[in-house]
Amino acid sequence: MARMNMIQAINSAMDIMLERDTSVIIIGQDVGYFGGVFRCTEGLQRKYGEHRVLDAPIAEGGIIASAIGMGVNGLRPVAEIQFADYIYPGCDQIISELARLRYRTAGDFFAPVTIRTPCGGGIRGGQTHSQSPEGIFTHVCGLKILMPSNPFDAKGLLISAIEDDDPVIFFEPKRIYNGPFDGDPNKPAVPWTNHPKGEVPEDYYTVPIGRAEIVQPGEDVTILCYGTMVHVAQAAAELTEVDAEIIDIRTMSPLDVDTITTSVEKTGRCVITHEATRFSGFGAELAATIQEECFYHLVAPILRVTGWDTPYPHAFEWEYFPGQQRISLALEKVLEET
Amino acid sequence: MARMNMIQAINSAMDIMLERDTSVIIIGQDVGYFGGVFRCTEGLQRKYGEHRVLDAPIAEGGIIASAIGMGVNGLRPVAEIQFADYIYPGCDQIISELARLRYRTAGDFFAPVTIRTPCGGGIRGGQTHSQSPEGIFTHVCGLKILMPSNPFDAKGLLISAIEDDDPVIFFEPKRIYNGPFDGDPNKPAVPWTNHPKGEVPEDYYTVPIGRAEIVQPGEDVTILCYGTMVHVAQAAAELTEVDAEIIDIRTMSPLDVDTITTSVEKTGRCVITHEATRFSGFGAELAATIQEECFYHLVAPILRVTGWDTPYPHAFEWEYFPGQQRISLALEKVLEET
């Protein structure tokens, strides 16, 4: 076992897959010689050559499109979109093409493309370097949508994604690249070193797509979260001393409904949290499904604690961020009801 | 009062606004000389000239971008995207620019662009002429999202949209352009002629953005719907002889939560229906909000009746379409519970 931060874990996943499978290639802006603006592909071009790790023109639509073409021709491309905020120029190729190819050809063609992209706020990136657009893509059938919350899952899930024959969007919560973050920006930064999920095997392993993880068992309330919010939720539960069952969704689509409903049936209460804006966000799907599946077990309304329905501002990112205080209040509120 | 179908009503709205306000212009593929593939802009170029009603290159991104530029320069562009399925190449300009301009400039710049686009299935259009992508755009703050269900609302809402200083996406359910459709494809087509909402004033009037309409009052269950589904829901309620309160959402964003919650608090039951796929669709936001706001009034889980989570198939569109039978079953199911 090694200690890795999330960047190293992601790098290791790609390294292993480039090694194991010569059809794996990496493409994206600045991913080659430079190793990526977040350094996730550092050293890979040197190791596997310029034909396996390709710097790309600044055209997200072209990157996705060419990855699709490569996928159809037997390669297994891992495309990096430099920030999730810049995925939109690729929307048509993702939604109309990548997600639909297998269906429209009744399985005769498919493109096993993995799209990696850093998401989320908390790095003073303002509205164009902080977005969490997963909710848009969870509404697109034909895609698998993932977001890990720690190095161990990041590596295992990314390997699964690369090996998967379905297209995957792999969102990387950049705020926790270097260490878990509990939502308090005034605390000193913590590295992954002492976190149990910072222990990462150096070799190949997978974390299965489509399975949520119970991060912490509990009896009184279920907290659903993913990415950075897993750590913030844990801190809020601790702060409020609530016996919360915290579930890291990990795969937003296809969703592990069973793990979620089993938990809510037990606790009868649920708080959902994500960084993305609330209105029509992924939390809505979680709430809608739970109220339908667990209606008779619920003793309080399901609450959502999310980014406000505004762009992510530069100056007030901590007022924007759904932090410990807001989660705590929601926990208290759902626990008030009897 | 005149009798109009939805195409005529939409045409009339643009005609009136072109006449009243010289800053209004129309731009889109085939909208000029030809009058649009669905004929919504018929006659407008002849009447207002080639500088007010512009045929455009086949580039949805360019259409939205140039409309933004025109909007910033004092015009009030109405852009047509020929099918909602083709809106994706415009996603970046819509999401990153149109929706964000006012916010990022603290109100110093804005672009009052209306995007009109036909959506929905039922015309044997297959997966690329049948989509209802409203759920994607309801998640984008800074946009207003509308879908009318009849000629009267179509005209009044479109005039409101054009006059609105915020960007609006105006979805036109093409299946009901020519007549209301109750979900039964085997019945002969019905024109708007005898429908009360087919009576449309020839002059200027508005239907306010942000207000749902109670299409039919009722006591036992609330049905939330919009576009084509309003008519299908009505037919299903009639079929099942359920005393349903049917609410036509009309404006998905910003949502008229009060009208909805008032109704559900009364009925205690709710069925939501839309043509779009279910997972992470707009119905999820409705269900999530209602369970939160009306938790103690609900006597049964809120059910969603939607398109399946697959692309819209060509051959089995009626098996795909959330028709009367499925809505009826949902009504029966929510009424079973006591």
Add this chain to the structure above:
Amino acid sequence: MARTPRLHIPQPPARPGDEPDFSYVELSDAGAVSRPEVTSRARHMENLALELVRVIDDQHKALGPWHPQLDTHDLQVGLRHMLLTRVFDDRMMAMQRQGKISFYIKSTGEEAVSIAPAMALQPGDMLFPSYRTQGLQIARGRNLADLMCQCLSNTNDMCKGRQMPVMYHWARGNIFSVSGNLTTQFPQAVGWAMAAAIKGEDDIAAAWIGEGSSAEADFHHALTFAAVYQAPVVLNVVNNQWAISTFQGFAGGERRPFAVRGLGHGIPGIRVDGNDFLAVYAVTQWAAERARQGGGPTLIEHVTYRAAAHSTSDDPSRYRPRDEAKAWPLGDPIERLKEHMIVEGSWSEKQHEKLVVELEEYCAEAWQEALSYGTMTTGPQLDQHELFDDVLKDIPAHLLAQRDELRSLSD
């Protein structure tokens, strides 16, 4: 508005009621355009993007450096494929009018731009078609009934009823899936070609779009990626003068031919008479050879005319002169090849008539075969529950549940 508008609005040469006018189409004489070595630098052959490569002259003779010197067999095959495409189109159009299929798109007058390239390319080359290139399928020997079954969404439909008519694909035949979303295939073809080059394979890719579609972002993505990585790909823009109701000026054709777009990226552009089978064959062969030798991409503009309506949903008499097709200066590709072959002595009117009859019969038989697999309303039917397959490779839990729900309804 206070002042006079001064925005330029492109004007088509003629509208309904006007005399057709194709004086804007710049022509070259057959044989007049030079043929550079395939290894020449793009900047040394910019003339190719402006002139018009033509081989068959007004006297039906083939001449000049681009004459591909095909043997009689190949000419007969080419003619047969083009004719079959037309016969197929006519029958499918009739079937749509009879309500047997929901929709159709003809390629009438443009048969050469798919048949000739498909013949000039190698079987292992991957083709990325547009919706108006059914000729690619036919030239690669696709069973006609298979195409018809797709249009019928029947039990033998390769798309399992999921796509509108004409959205074919053929994995074994190396023909990619037609997309309803314009131009998406262009940069995908570049990606496919990049993969071939990465793998060190000799296969190349070729893709087709209409001139109207060249305005889409993906056109630019394709040119940029093809130029940057020197991808082995042949990019075809079929300039048939119309994009539904808008003439090619609305895609920027008023100012410069579409082939010139290539030059802006350092990609050779070739403007070819799209109704001259021999010319199209020759330029494709040239571009393919260039690509295979590592010379990178070529952009080919096929100058042709959309003689039919845009689709069965369209009525072109609303926006262009009814008899415009007749005035088209480059004639009809089938007629021109036929006349050439007759002049060369390798074909006769009689053979031609016989062939037409044979193909019509073949087509009629294929239709009967196709019908045996059912239509959307009669005969054997696809299993509706398969509509949940292939969204993902394995059907996820929520779709299994939805399938069960649908099943319970039909019970």
Add this chain to the structure above:
Amino acid sequence: MARTPRLHIPQPPARPGDEPDFSYVELSDAGAVSRPEVTSRARHMENLALELVRVIDDQHKALGPWHPQLDTHDLQVGLRHMLLTRVFDDRMMAMQRQGKISFYIKSTGEEAVSIAPAMALQPGDMLFPSYRTQGLQIARGRNLADLMCQCLSNTNDMCKGRQMPVMYHWARGNIFSVSGNLTTQFPQAVGWAMAAAIKGEDDIAAAWIGEGSSAEADFHHALTFAAVYQAPVVLNVVNNQWAISTFQGFAGGERRPFAVRGLGHGIPGIRVDGNDFLAVYAVTQWAAERARQGGGPTLIEHVTYRAAAHSTSDDPSRYRPRDEAKAWPLGDPIERLKEHMIVEGSWSEKQHEKLVVELEEYCAEAWQEALSYGTMTTGPQLDQHELFDDVLKDIPAHLLAQRDELRSLSD
């Protein structure tokens, strides 16, 4: 992989440790390029896209047909603006390093490509900036403190704290908002220009992007719409050789200059020495005049060099030779204008030194003024509840509720 890969991978001329090498940059002599009438047809001046318009020669003399013949006052203003831009950049960089602002982007070495055009255009012309064109603000007389306030997200920030540093806008000064999303402003500028033409107004639009950004779809949208409608717009591509870590070859610069992209659409392309203030001024003036006379768009490629890091988050020594800037064959725009003015007798080293001191003082004062409006952490603070304003024109109910919720938290 079985066979040898044969995909072309663009190669920068030099990497860290290598000798800088700019032999790939094709130069023309100052004064050597002809200056066509602004009414000439695009196709009759394609040479402009390949050659390099230069006015100031190695002896610091200005010459040739593009010599804009500016008077001393204008030259001094231009020099001052460029110098102020540099002084401003240096101070803001220092402030970022001290943690006073979160981020910054310098334009060092590229000052001429914003200052000269801003001076050559009319005040009513609308400018669509990129993040590296702070010079536009300065040339139009923006209060420096206003720019600093934006970078500080303080109570006087025109963006109300919503944007990262450098994402300025200036409605009254007719400068549009900088977007974080590359290239989006290019087709927006075309739309703005289309509106001016529709309204019959004389104003034109101008927009700036980097060469790397030319790969984005919006570059193509801009060219297509500008060409089709002949929009009165000046489209500037600033080729500073680098896009973060990738050199211009990854945007297709290995093959053809970016100015040539215009020709593909029938738009005149001009390649200009971006470090030659006079040349940039002259070509902008030419393009603006052409646009104003109804001649439509011009694409200008400014050949320059990004002497600084991409941004404060970047470390260029990881991907290019440390001393590459020194080897740049077109020198420094400020030095070159200064030397020219000295040679012409309208400037002196002494004046220059004095000016630098004056501008540094001005800048220091402006910084103090800016600080009086607060920083993100000290002094007066923006009202956090304003974060709910301007999402829509009127705050909708759900945002009012969210604002209340935030209010209740801070209570």
